[in-house]
Amino acid sequence: MTTHTSTASRGGGNPPAPARRLRQPPRRPSRLPDWIVPYLLLLPGLLVIGGLLLYPLYRVIDMSFHKVGLAQLKAINPRPAEFVGLDNYAHIFESDLFWPSLRNTILFAAAAVTLTLVVGTLVGLLLNKLGKKMSMFVIVGIMAAWATPPTAQAIVWKWLFDSDAGVVNWALNLLPDWLSTLVFGRADWSGQPWFNDTITLYLVLIITVVWASFPFIAVSVLAGLKSIPSEMYEAAQMDGSSPFTTFRKITFPLLKPVFSVLVVLSIIWDFKVFTQLYLLNGGTVNRDAFNLSLWSYAEAFSNPPKMGLGAAIAVVLTGILLVITFVYVRQIVKTEDVR
């Protein structure tokens, strides 16, 4: 039978060839019974996933119902945590920080995901139109942005937006005064502090994250575009279709699966942004700029630590993310050969 051909790799695998499969595959030479081998191979991976992902996930939920502080974290004779029911959740929903953090998380994710996808798609389309050498040149450039570690990203953009010696303030000062006044309502940008105000801080954060993540979208869209047969475009051209109609009727529908995966991946990455925010914000002192992950960290590792409270925030964050990303899992289960 052809049972195992169904595991052929995505795309690249050979289609099942029943004629060749008529003979029985040779028996595996082993003393081990066949059925046990896959489980043995899975064992280390399952232990890692169970011990380092599933158990901690259970633990963080469990901790969110307990009061976990210094007494529970002691190395010697830790005291058992006190069960407090939904107190931690009540505390966060009543906290002054809840709505601002949730708002920052959601607005940032919405802005960053939209911008990343729009810029990435446009660059992907552009790469597809450019000549071979030119597209290689651009790809090398965007690769540099993509490869920059998150810590270095935050540091570089913090420096570009520095109030005194930053290139951005210098460039904004170059604008003709009337234009600058017309658009921004001011002409002089010398010493503009970008990181004191939550809105401008998040503006820089959005630029940083979009800059670092649009290359991935662009390269993925390019890969998708390359897979569309050129006959389709030739046919559209013959029928006199405008470039916009061609994009809407051919490119977009064919790339829809790619887009849905990219949207959800971007949401996952941007929803919980931590490293760049932590560094741009200079730690956890400025509480106005908290998003859910930074708030969770700040509560859990404050002095004294409030781990239960931090855990409750983490659970809320995970809950929101899992609901959104359920779509992603479904999409992949549908298109991929998980069966």
Add this chain to the structure above:
Amino acid sequence: MNDALTRKRLGRVALNAAGVIVFLFAIFPVYWMVATAFKPNDQIFTTEFIPFPSPPSFEHITRVFTKGVAGHSIWQYLLNSAIVAVSVVVIGALFALFAATAVARFKFRFRTSFLILLLIVQMVPAEALLISLFTMVKRFGMYDQLIGLVVVNIGLTLPFSVWMLRTFVAAVPREVEEAAWIDGAGRFATFWRVLFPLVAPGLVATSIFSFITTWNEFIYALTLINTQGNYTMPVALQFFVGQRSTDWGGIMAASTLMTIPVLIFFLLVQRRMVSGLVAGAVKG
């Protein structure tokens, strides 16, 4: 006719111009990081725009290498990062290869459930597990030790590694293994001598992915370590930021140093990373 030709040419110029703009937007911050690292202080702290370090100064690079930061040599932090990343890669790659072989080569009862589990655990944000992993690492006596970071990072990178590697294993024709069995090779010999070399390119790609993730990892490195000399590079970069002022020349030199290995690896595997991440959506 001539008109159409001119328009076409104009379109080409516009496209190339757009390409150059994208290139500049992407590369400028990286260039600026490197350029700042090579500038003397009076060219760094100025409101003027100085496009090139003129003349290039090696003072920050030399200082970072000789004096280090926060009382420890920069090599110490680089070494810590390398120890953690390499351990994660070696152990993780082995576990991932086993699991990928199981799902790509065998039919068994919980195969689909395992694959769906792999997908779902990738959705859980690493930041959310920070608190519980922190308490667990403390309980097991691995707090403030590199081993704690190794263990945590194996967990964080394994699901994606398995997901990516299984397509490589599935691409190796089954007949090759069957031929080895006919020639009398045992199960382990087939695995090590036949499957392993054929999957090696995929293993390299997957390993580089885990290396980059671990090398860049910040939040666990920040919380699971407590002694200056045990921190990894991403956290060490922060030590250039002082209470009152920041050593921008030094921080840029160190950032450049940290980015170089990632950039090299990135150019090696970018295509595979895309296919791994959007697996299933892009039909080849």
